[in-house]
Structures are given as structure tokens and as C-alpha cells.
Amino acid sequence: MALRHADIMTVSTTGASAQTAGYDNLSFSGVKASQHMADNDLRNLNRYKSKILTVARRYRVDPALLGGITSRETRGGGYHHNGWGDNGNGFGLMQVDKRYHQLCGSWDSEEHLNQATGILIYMMESIDKKFPHWNSQQRLKGALAAYNAGPNKVVDENIDKHTTGQDYANDVIARAQYFKHHGY
Numbered sequence: 576m577a578l579r580h581a582d583i584m585t586v587s588t589t590g591a592s593a594q595t596a597g598y599d600n601l602s603f604s605g606v607k608a609s610q611h612m613a614d615n616d617l618r619n620l621n622r623y624k625s626k627i628l629t630v631a632r633r634y635r636v637d638p639a640l641l642g643g644i645t646s647r648e649t650r651g652g653g654y655h656h657n658g659w660g661d662n663g664n665g666f667g668l669m670q671v672d673k674r675y676h677q678l679c680g681s682w683d684s685e686e687h688l689n690q691a692t693g694i695l696i697y698m699m700e701s702i703d704k705k706f707p708h709w710n711s712q713q714r715l716k717g718a719l720a721a722y723n724a725g726p727n728k729v730v731d732e733n734i735d736k737h738t739t740g741q742d743y744a745n746d747v748i749a750r751a752q753y754f755k756h757h758g759y
Contacts, residue, residue: 579635580699580718581711583643583751588716590749592742609749613643616651616750617757623652623668623683627759630688634696639759641692643751644669644722647743658682667691694722701726719744 590606599615601608620627620642627645631638642651648670649655658681659665664672667682669691676694680686695718702709702717705726709717713732720734720743728737735741751759 576632576635578637579696580637580640581715583637583640583715583748584755586712586715586748586752588745588748588752589742591746592740595740595742595746606749606752609746610753612650613646613750613753616646616653617754619651619653620645620754621651623688624759626683626685626688630685630692633689634692636692636695637751637755637759639751639755640695640747641669641688642754642759643747643749644691644695644719646750646754647747652683655682669695695719698722698726702729705729716744716748719747 588606590609591604591612593604596604596608599612601611627638627641631641645651645668649660649668652668658667660670664674666673666678667687669688671678671687671691671694679690698721699718702714702721706714706717716734717729720729720738723738723743734744738744
């Protein structure tokens with residue numbers, strides 16, 4: 576299957592910031608911290624693996640990328656309050672924001688994953704148009720930053736400048752790379 580984005584294994588990443596690593600009380604940051612958190616989330620994430628694989632195939636995205644977002648947003652489905660996070664604004668495994676989207680499906684459903692993946696694809700298309708001179712790896716990271724902060728917040732090569740923890744795209748890529756090595 577031809578993916579609609581760069582090969583995640585070719586994307587350079589700095590991984591999790593000290594702030595993000597601190598949520599797990601880690602004394603280290605970077606790719607090592609992202610991998611550690613991804614490893615902690617793998618068991619939870621595996622409960623949704625078949626749905627993730629189905630949706631990824633349908634939309635031609637790497638399933639590891641969807642796993643990376645799910646890990647970052649809800650710790651692989653293990654951290655939420657009846658599907659809700661972000662002070663009651665984010666919903667589901669991939670935390671679709673109710674302030675900007677009409678929610679679809681139950682929090683852990685394939686329908687929800689379809690919606691969230693559709694939003695990610697919209698962000699990919701937006702960043703492709705906004706930054707056609709960027710290479711495919713930069714555009715993928717830009718799309719991840721846009722998934723978190725919106726496409727208007729991606730303004731230059733400092734892709735994570737306006738994302739949560741100022742590391743969202745880099746952390747998701749590092750987690751996705753870990754999941755790629757673990758069956759996604």
C-alpha cells in the first residue's frame with residue numbers, strides 16, 4: 576500500500592520534551608523518553624490494534640502513526656475519563672476536539688478512529704498546500720503539529736513552537752517509530 580505521507584522511519588525527531596517526560600516522572604527526555612512512554616502504552620494500545628490497522632489501511636496512513644497519536648493523546652486508550660480529556664474538550668482515543676468537530680462514534684470505536692484519521696489527513700493536505708517547498712518529512716511533522724494546534728499555528732520550520740509541550744510532532748514521531756518496531 577502506498578502511504579499518503581513520508582515513511583515515519585526516515586523522519587528525524589528530538590522526541591519528548593522534559594515537560595512531557597515529566598508527566599511520567601522521567602529524569603530524561605528526548606527519543607528515549609518517548610520510547611519509554613510508548614512501551615508503557617503498548618499493552619493498552621494493543622487492545623485497539625485491529626481497529627487501528629483497518630483504519631490505517633482504509634486511509635493509507637501508517638498504523639504506527641495512529642498508534643503514536645493515540646499514545647500521546649490517551650496513553651494508548653488507558654488515560655481518559657469515559658472517553659473525555661483536555662478539560663472535557665477532547666474525545667476518544669485520538670482526542671477529537673468537540674469545539675471544532677461534531678463527534679462521531681463511541682470513544683474507542685472504528686468510527687471515531689475514522690473521524691480522527693480524516694482530520695489528520697485534512698491537516699496533511701493543509702500543510703502540503705501551505706508549505707509546498709518543505710520535504711515530505713517536514714510536511715508530516717507539520718501535519719502532526721497542526722493536528723494538535725491547528726494549521727494556522729504551524730508558521731515556520733520550528734514546527735512544534737505552538738504545540739502542547741512544544742514537542743507534539745517530535746514526540747508522536749518517536750512513539751510511532753517505536754510502535755513500527757512492535758507490529759504496527
